[in-house]
Amino acid sequence: MFSIRLKQLTPYVPGEQPQDRRYIKLNTNENPYPPSPRMQTFLAAADMDLLRRYPDPRFTDLCSAIAKREGVRPDQVFAGNGSDEVLSFAFFAFFDGRNGPLLFPEHTYSFYPVYCDFYGIPFQRVPLKPDFTIDLKDYARIESSSGVIYPNPNAPTGILTPRPDIRGFLSSYATDRVVIIDEAYIEFGGESAVMLTAEFPNLLVVKTLSKTWALAGMRLGFAVGQPDLIQALYTVKDSFNSYPVNALTQKLGVLAMEDEVYYQETTQKIIRTRDSFARQLVRLGWKVMPSSANFLFAGKPGVSGKAVYDELKSRGILVRFFNVDGLTDFVRITIGTDRQMQRLTAELESMKP
């Protein structure tokens, strides 16, 4: 009864989402602060025609608001049902096996190989440096490839690749192969590559409203690139699902883009909390990777990541452990409120050495 395709899938496993809410949830990189208060006001008076009628399949107002915020034109913006869907459409549109494998980092967002299986795209993992950084010169040296995708900052390390390195890489890479930079966490300390899309027509930058904009529950992501890349994503969308972004989410996305002041404030708070929590971890003897994201990837020397995860879970705090060679000494800890991180610090202090 099942297709051959189905049998080849190994699905992505999302972080635990316990529905009972008993935990301090520091495992899925959600924002600890609510979205812009304008959203509650909007929902309280929402026109029921928004529910009743099909949404705008071209996301007109939303793309305009995103374009304005990102400093590009609306025809350089595509939106989707979370950046996961945007990425999925991009894998379909831009990558096949013709020119070699798709390249991505050895340790990175674990959905990339899943998309490759889904569409039958060959891929090659490029090792990280011993300090877990990405060196794009390693990608440039690989003789043939169909394209490149990587998150900046990378996941789950949180480590940023500086923009000059990205420009250098794009200058050396084949201009007819698409490079996707997945900037889910860029607002927490990095410089976006969006401005480079003017210079490099093969660059697509993808962002999500799940982290900075605290809208994980509403599912909204977008891509910025030259119009022919964007048009390709619309073609894929219209061959899969004409209306992937519901009407309320389109409206909330506009409100998110327009309330820059509020989000600057919550983002700066998270950055301050992260840096101060990182100092606590160092004080406790932990190894902490330098993070430009809303999480820390860190490990306690001599203790496995799994042991830390289990111990914290038993104490009512969820963090994320990756059972993957090379990452088992670490856990990924989402930055919550100051109070949550103080509670976590206290638990870590009281853990046996």
Added chain:
Amino acid sequence: MFSIRLKQLTPYVPGEQPQDRRYIKLNTNENPYPPSPRMQTFLAAADMDLLRRYPDPRFTDLCSAIAKREGVRPDQVFAGNGSDEVLSFAFFAFFDGRNGPLLFPEHTYSFYPVYCDFYGIPFQRVPLKPDFTIDLKDYARIESSSGVIYPNPNAPTGILTPRPDIRGFLSSYATDRVVIIDEAYIEFGGESAVMLTAEFPNLLVVKTLSKTWALAGMRLGFAVGQPDLIQALYTVKDSFNSYPVNALTQKLGVLAMEDEVYYQETTQKIIRTRDSFARQLVRLGWKVMPSSANFLFAGKPGVSGKAVYDELKSRGILVRFFNVDGLTDFVRITIGTDRQMQRLTAELESMKP
């Protein structure tokens, strides 16, 4: 820069969605009545944590509410971002070319061949009878096929296949090939095949909340079938996008399933309006197909569907015209409120013969 796959796509073209709202919109089969009033109440007090946190990737409460309404168990239900996404996942999961083409009616929902192109699935269109009905015996006679999909009632004709015919077909068809019945419009006068899923483990029934439940803007559809079919859909989802149904839509879906009384009332109103408008069309000399849906497929003898569409558009009323051989004598008219249909009747009366 583009994949070979991309070049093979011919995207679906959705009905016009003018954003200026100047028209009486009878072109996309939206419900003319608002969704349950419980939804406005819910949204007015919505917890902002629903926006901030990732939604339940297993749709637990939603699937329970759907299961209760449909008289099945929750593990027999899958939900998606509109029935279009549910269908897309189902095409991936169940159909490939191994055993022959996928069968669907010559005239039907025009997204089916688009999904086939998207996933590279061979298909065969089975002609309708001269009276535009579907005869499932025609499908049973085709020597080899990978599966069957068709809407009941069919689109854009609105004609119903009676349930005994479906049971007869399923009894004669290969039990290891999936049959999908797309019941987008079933509540407007048909008998659902959901109860047949207990008897036929290869049957998947798909429904949408866009029509009966007036939630086109929120994007919600579901599938009912035996657990192994449902599990396959979850596997596809988790290889494409872990969280396709946003948190508010999951909640609104529960409210929709629970307010049966309200929806019985609006559905019965639409049925009455449809039947009375059909009589008006017959009085005006139109040919009207017998509809069990929330639309009529009808034509004015001697006048092309395109001419009717153009004339009505110029008068501020949108209907849908299909520029497809065999359908060009007709337009598809969504059933609106009594007042909207009276206005349309008046316009039709005043049109030149």
